[in-house]
Amino acid sequence: MISFRLNGQPQQVDVPGDTPVLWVLRDTLGMTGTKFGCGVAVCGACTVHVDGEQRRACVTPIESVAGQQITTIEAIGGDRVGQAVQEAWIKHDVVQCGYCQSGQIMAAVALLRHRPQPSDADIDAAMSANLCRCGTYVRIHAAVKDAARSLA
Amino acid sequence: MGITVDSPRRRGLLKAGAALTLSFTLPLATTRAALAQAASPAASNTFAPNAWLRITPDGKVTVVCGSAEMGQGVLTAIPMMVAEELDADWTLVSVEQAPANTAYNNPMFGMQATGGSTTVRAHWTPVRQAGAAARQMLVAAAAQQWGVDAASLRTERGQVIGPNGRKLGYGALVEAAARQPVPEKPVLKDRKDFRIMGKPTRRLDSAAKIDGSAKFGIDAHVDGMLVAVMARAPIAGSKPKAFDENKAKAIKGVRKVIAIPSGVAVLADGYWAAKQGRDALGIEWDLGVHADLSTDKVSTTLDEGLQNASAIAREAGNVKDGSANSARSLSAQYDVPYLAHACMEPLNCLAWVRGDEVTIWAGTQSQGPAQGILSQVAQVTPAKVKVNTLLLGGGFGRRFAPDFTIDATLLSKLSGSPVKLIYTREDDMAAGYYRPVSRVRFEAGLDDKGQPLMLRAEVASPSIMAASGFMKIPDNGVDAMAVEGLADHPYEIPHQRVAYGRAEPGPQVWFWRSVGHSQNAFFIESFIDELAHAAKADPLKYRLALLEKHPRARGVLLLAAEKAGWSRPLPKGRHRGIAVAESFGTWVAEVAEVSVGKDGAIKVHRVTAAVDCGQTVNPQTIARQIEGAVVYGLSAALYGRITFKEGKVEQSNFHDYPVLRLNEMPKVDVHIVQSNEAPGGIGEPGTPPIAPAVANAIFAATGKRLRQLPFDGEALKRA
Numbered sequence: 001m002i003s004f005r006l007n008g009q010p011q012q013v014d015v016p017g018d019t020p021v022l023w024v025l026r027d028t029l030g031m032t033g034t035k036f037g038c039g040v041a042v043c044g045a046c047t048v049h050v051d052g053e054q055r056r057a058c059v060t061p062i063e064s065v066a067g068q069q070i071t072t073i074e075a076i077g078g079d080r081v082g083q084a085v086q087e088a089w090i091k092h093d094v095v096q097c098g099y100c101q102s103g104q105i106m107a108a109v110a111l112l113r114h115r116p117q118p119s120d121a122d123i124d125a126a127m128s129a130n131l132c133r134c135g136t137y138v139r140i141h142a143a144v145k146d147a148a149r150s151l152a
Numbered sequence: 153m154g155i156t157v158d159s160p161r162r163r164g165l166l167k168a169g170a171a172l173t174l175s176f177t178l179p180l181a182t183t184r185a186a187l188a189q190a191a192s193p194a195a196s197n198t199f200a201p202n203a204w205l206r207i208t209p210d211g212k213v214t215v216v217c218g219s220a221e222m223g224q225g226v227l228t229a230i231p232m233m234v235a236e237e238l239d240a241d242w243t244l245v246s247v248e249q250a251p252a253n254t255a256y257n258n259p260m261f262g263m264q265a266t267g268g269s270t271t272v273r274a275h276w277t278p279v280r281q282a283g284a285a286a287r288q289m290l291v292a293a294a295a296q297q298w299g300v301d302a303a304s305l306r307t308e309r310g311q312v313i314g315p316n317g318r319k320l321g322y323g324a325l326v327e328a329a330a331r332q333p334v335p336e337k338p339v340l341k342d343r344k345d346f347r348i349m350g351k352p353t354r355r356l357d358s359a360a361k362i363d364g365s366a367k368f369g370i371d372a373h374v375d376g377m378l379v380a381v382m383a384r385a386p387i388a389g390s391k392p393k394a395f396d397e398n399k400a401k402a403i404k405g406v407r408k409v410i411a412i413p414s415g416v417a418v419l420a421d422g423y424w425a426a427k428q429g430r431d432a433l434g435i436e437w438d439l440g441v442h443a444d445l446s447t448d449k450v451s452t453t454l455d456e457g458l459q460n461a462s463a464i465a466r467e468a469g470n471v472k473d474g475s476a477n478s479a480r481s482l483s484a485q486y487d488v489p490y491l492a493h494a495c496m497e498p499l500n501c502l503a504w505v506r507g508d509e510v511t512i513w514a515g516t517q518s519q520g521p522a523q524g525i526l527s528q529v530a531q532v533t534p535a536k537v538k539v540n541t542l543l544l545g546g547g548f549g550r551r552f553a554p555d556f557t558i559d560a561t562l563l564s565k566l567s568g569s570p571v572k573l574i575y576t577r578e579d580d581m582a583a584g585y586y587r588p589v590s591r592v593r594f595e596a597g598l599d600d601k602g603q604p605l606m607l608r609a610e611v612a613s614p615s616i617m618a619a620s621g622f623m624k625i626p627d628n629g630v631d632a633m634a635v636e637g638l639a640d641h642p643y644e645i646p647h648q649r650v651a652y653g654r655a656e657p658g659p660q661v662w663f664w665r666s667v668g669h670s671q672n673a674f675f676i677e678s679f680i681d682e683l684a685h686a687a688k689a690d691p692l693k694y695r696l697a698l699l700e701k702h703p704r705a706r707g708v709l710l711l712a713a714e715k716a717g718w719s720r721p722l723p724k725g726r727h728r729g730i731a732v733a734e735s736f737g738t739w740v741a742e743v744a745e746v747s748v749g750k751d752g753a754i755k756v757h758r759v760t761a762a763v764d765c766g767q768t769v770n771p772q773t774i775a776r777q778i779e780g781a782v783v784y785g786l787s788a789a790l791y792g793r794i795t796f797k798e799g800k801v802e803q804s805n806f807h808d809y810p811v812l813r814l815n816e817m818p819k820v821d822v823h824i825v826q827s828n829e830a831p832g833g834i835g836e837p838g839t840p841p842i843a844p845a846v847a848n849a850i851f852a853a854t855g856k857r858l859r860q861l862p863f864d865g866e867a868l869k870r871a
Contacts, residue, residue: 016404019424027379027422032371033364035545036423037496038577042806045496073364089362093354093772096780097223098361099368099496099545124815131806133496133546134223135783137817139776 002066007075017063021055022046024062025072033073033102037131044130047103047110048072054110073102081151082109088147096134104130108144117148199326201289201334203255204282205234211310211323213238213245218256219275220266220517221249222547223780224835225773227357229272230279232769236348237283237341240322241310247356252519252539264520267552267663269736269833272769276831277340284338286329293328294320309347343767343828352772357543368543369515370574372502377570378407380563381426383433384415384575384583386800388660389440392416400429409433412562414555415583419567423574430576439799442658447795450657454487454591457612457655463629465611465639466650474606474647478597482686484679486594487860488671490794491587491664492809497545498580503560504570505530510537510561515544517552521622525554529561548784549663553585554621581809582801586794587664588614589657590634590671594679597647602687604698606647609675611635612655616668619661629654633663637672637733637840642705643680643698659796665784666836669735673840674789674847674861677731681848682857691848692718692730705732707825708741708762715823716743716760726757729848733840737832738765739825740778742841744818746849752865756786756818756846761838763822766829774834775822781838782820787811789843791862 003012006029013028025031025048034057037045041056048057049071076082085108088094095101104127111118111126118126123144132140200206205215215231231247234240250256256264260274287307294312295302297320305314312320322329343350360366385391397409400418405425410417418429439445475481501514503526510530516522519539527534544551560573590613597606615631617623625631630639630652639650664670684694692713699705709732713719722728725747732741745758761778768774791810795802803809843861851857854868 016424023422023424026371027424030373031364032367032373035368035496036370036498036574038805039427040577040805040807043496073362077363086362090354090358093358093776095223095355095358095361096225096776097221097496097544097546098357098366099543101361102364105362128813128815131496131811131813133494133548133784133787133811135780135812135817136776137783137812137814138779138820140814141817 002062004065004067005069007071013062015062018061020058021048021060021062021065021070022057025057031072031074035099035102037100043100044107045100045103047106047130049106049110052113054107073106076105076109079109081112084147084150085109085112085143088143088150091146092139092143094136094139094143096136100130100132104132104140108140108147111144112148112151116151118144197327199286199329201286201330202282203250203253204279205238205286207286207322207326209323209326211241211244211321213240213322215245215247216250217247218250218264219258219271220515220519220541220544220547220551221357222266222515222517222544222551224271224777225355225770226266226271228353228355229769229773230275231356232348232353233275233279234283236346237280238287239307239309242348244310245356249541252523252541254520257520265552266517266519266547267549269738269835269837273737273831273833280340281338284340285335288335288338289329289332290322290325292332293325297328349769350771353770354772366543368497368545369502369513370497370500370545372513372542372572374502374504374570377502377572378419378421378567379423379426380417380419380560380571380573381423381430381576382415382417382559382573382579383430383435384579386437386583387439387442387445387658389442390437390799391440393436393438395433395435397433399432399434403429403432408567410563410566412559412566414559417559417563417573419563419569419571427576443799445658445796445799447797450589450796453655453657454589454612457653458591458593458610459653461610461612461651461653463652464649465630465635465652466648469647471606471608471647471649475597477599478605479600480686481595481597482682483593483595484682484859486592486675486678488590488674489792489861490589490659491788491792492581492584492794492803493546493548493550493664494581494806494809494811495546495548495550498575498577499550499556500572500574501557501560502570502572503557503564505561505565508532508536511540512538512557512561513540513542514557515542515547515551516557517544517547517549518554522554522557526557526561529558530565548665549667550585552663555585578804582804585660585662587670588616588634588661592638592675594675596679596683598683598687602689604643604645604683607645608648609638609650610653611638611650612653614656614661615654616661616663625654633668635672636668637735638676641676642702642734644701645698665781666735666839669733669836669840670785670788673731673733674843677733677841677844678847678857678859681729681844681851685851695732704739704764704829705734708732708739708764711762711823711825712741712743712760715762715821716745718743727849727853729845729850729852731841731844731848733837735837735840737830738763738834738837740837740841742782742845744842744845744849746846746853748850748853748868750870752868754790754846754850754863754865754868758819759821759842759845761820761822762825763837764825764827764829765832765834765837766827767831768824769831771824774824777834778822778838779820781836782842783812783817785839785842786846789846789861789863793862
């Protein structure tokens with residue numbers, strides 16, 4: 001049994017310790033908001049927060065986060081920054097297919113926690129680790145800026 | 153496996169593009185007949201006059217969308233079209249995805265399928281008629297209730313409005329409306345009365361896509377399902393030579409190992425166990441006839457295709473005469489590689505074969521064809537195949553293919569369990585369906601003023617039509633998709649000849665966002681730029697002079713040029729290129745503003761696009777689709793390449809098949825031409841012009857003409 005906290009609640013799973021957090025969430029716990037994109041930490045679709053820091057769930061063994069707090073897209077709206085980002089995403093009509101957006105939002109929230117008023121260059125640097133094939137980048141950039149403004 | 157899909161119409165229809173306008177309508181009688189099966193079980197107090205909508209007593213309108221949502225916005229566009237004619241209160245409109253049912257057949261395809269940028273133009277009339285019919289029935293119900301003439305009533309935002317300010321909400325009328333006869337010929341609104349269509353409108357599917365609740369194919373679940381991961385055959389015709397089933401089964405959670413024609417599958421309790429099992433197979437392949445396939449061999453096959461290019465796709469005047477009368481000639485060869493679609497969501501499908509029934513849950517663009525194909529796979533009747541369409545994490549044509557639904561269905565049938573098959577990213581990319589490689593050889597003759605008298609093009613490329621399984625190369629030997637955009641480019645040149653030579657190096661080819669236009673616009677729009685420079689002419693003016701019979705082409709060129717400030721100087725180091733293309737009934741011109749570093753690094757700073765897609769539904773979607781299409785085309789132009797070595801694809805994931813990232817994103821301005829023309833497509837037409845616009849800007853910057861994609865930055869290095 002591996003114990004951790006998931007979105008504020010205690011959670012235990014009985015899986016091999018090397019199982020990536022992504023598949024514990026999706027297959028063991030049925031929480032499918034966190035997405036599988038590449039499996040090798042290059043696309044960002046699986047981004048979650050572990051103790052508040054963004055982490056690629058597809059390459060993070062569950063045993064490595066024992067005792068820690070995992071936050072996923074399903075709960076990010078319960079957070080002030082998360083809510084501001086989600087509202088900005090709606091206002092800017094960011095999504096297209098939407099598949100990468102869970103990861104984009106988790107990355108944006110992590111950025112704004114560290115840098116509440118990011119420059120354009122900060123946004124470029126932080127958000128370039130998350131791929132989008134629909135090309136929503138212009139809107140993502142604008143929505144992150146807007147979320148920062150609304151939090152100021 | 154001998155699976156064929158019977159759909160003779162798609163080929164002609166996809167190709168016909170602009171020629172197709174509003175001649176296809178879905179008779180409402182058909183819609184009505186199908187309603188019994190089509191609508192979800194409706195409560196008795198629900199007004200559901202046809203397959204496209206229902207209204208409940210609380211006034212809420214649910215629109216049922218038969219097209220698949222892959223980001224292109226159909227889950228918003230179809231409701232806007234219904235709601236406009238229904239005169240609905242937009243704030244009370246929601247949308248749901250239709251099951252596979254002939255009621256939702258795409259009138260341009262004759263089957264329920266999503267592709268070819270057709271959803272809006274194919275459903276332009278029938279879907280609005282569905283809304284108009286419902287509105288007329290609501291009005292008739294109110295007229296009856298008030299004892300007045302229906303002609304004295306009007307509607308506004310979900311209400312019927314009568315004399316003396318009397319009002320009845322649609323919700324209050326549902327039962328009475330359901331008893332009214334369905335109008336045979338519902339009357340459509342005049343365009344000037346539109347309140348919803350043509351207005352920038354936010355998507356209806358955003359809320360579920362920002363909190364993790366949206367369900368994509370990969371999120372499907374039924375109790376008792378196994379998750380399958382496959383080692384996919386690397387190339388057509390390959391077979392597993394040896395694999396270690398026991399090593400896979402030694403992984404905790406692995407239940408079964410099953411070999412099927414397309415590869416070897418490991419079925420397990422979850423993805424992680426199945427993936428480890430797949431990797432433990434230690435599979436060795438017999439690559440068959442393509443064991444020595446390499447990028448060099450592909451090139452040799454293309455050269456042979458050029459030598460044999462004798463199928464005539466276009467003939468005007470006499471190219472020999474044109475050549476003889478020319479003052480000078482130019483020739484050039486252009487190339488594009490194979491490309492993967494690389495949808496963010498790896499391909500997947502949940503299938504459950506139970507007795508004589510098949511149920512799938514998948515993000516598929518071919519909902520209708522899947523019924524026919526999977527019925528053959530599972531040997532059941534098509535009516536027994538139920539297709540649940542979930543959201544698509546990108547489609548780009550790839551999800552039109554049947555491979556992933558076939559594999560999942562076979563695995564469920566053979567295992568006796570529901571099976572969710574998920575391709576690894578590596579298998580998705582390296583054992584995939586690809587945009588064809590293509591090579592073109594141009595020759596042009598110019599008169600003494602630099603005007604083109606003659607243009608010859610030979611094209612060598614694999615045939616998507618032959619590969620598709622549902623089309624055939626016509627008797628003239630021309631694969632229409634290999635030459636689209638070339639065989640019908642708009643430039644007025646007296647003597648022209650375009651010829652096709654089929655070249656089949658081996659890899660499976662398929663539709664890729666904008667299909668043949670994706671390469672042919674690069675070819676022709678680069679070469680026309682070469683002619684303009686040879687004539688020492690401004691590339692915009694040179695084009696305009698050859699486009700006198702194409703006002704829509706001129707319109708987008710002039711608009712893009714004006715908005716980009718074509719005639720104004722740029723900051724030092726910045727250069728512009730322009731390109732125009734028609735595809736899927738829509739004209740798009742793009743101006744790219746580019747700089748090239750001393751190290752050869754290409755930076756695209758800004759793209760100004762002008763689009764004429766006829767009458768519009770949602771300008772907001774149009775802008776986003778053009779932005780997205782630019783990004784998709786830029787990824788291909790700057791990085792995209794699938795190459796082969798010893799029979800296998802050399803790329804495997806986003807580290808070696810890079811795509812554009814946010815920090816490389818240019819500013820994109822989209823300008824929409826106000827138009828009364830028939831609606832055109834919008835998902836694809838933004839892609840074709842971007843590669844040539846950038847290539848032409850690179851030439852302006854460096855004097856170097858890059859005739860291959862992706863662009864070779866090495867060639868641009870300066871000492």
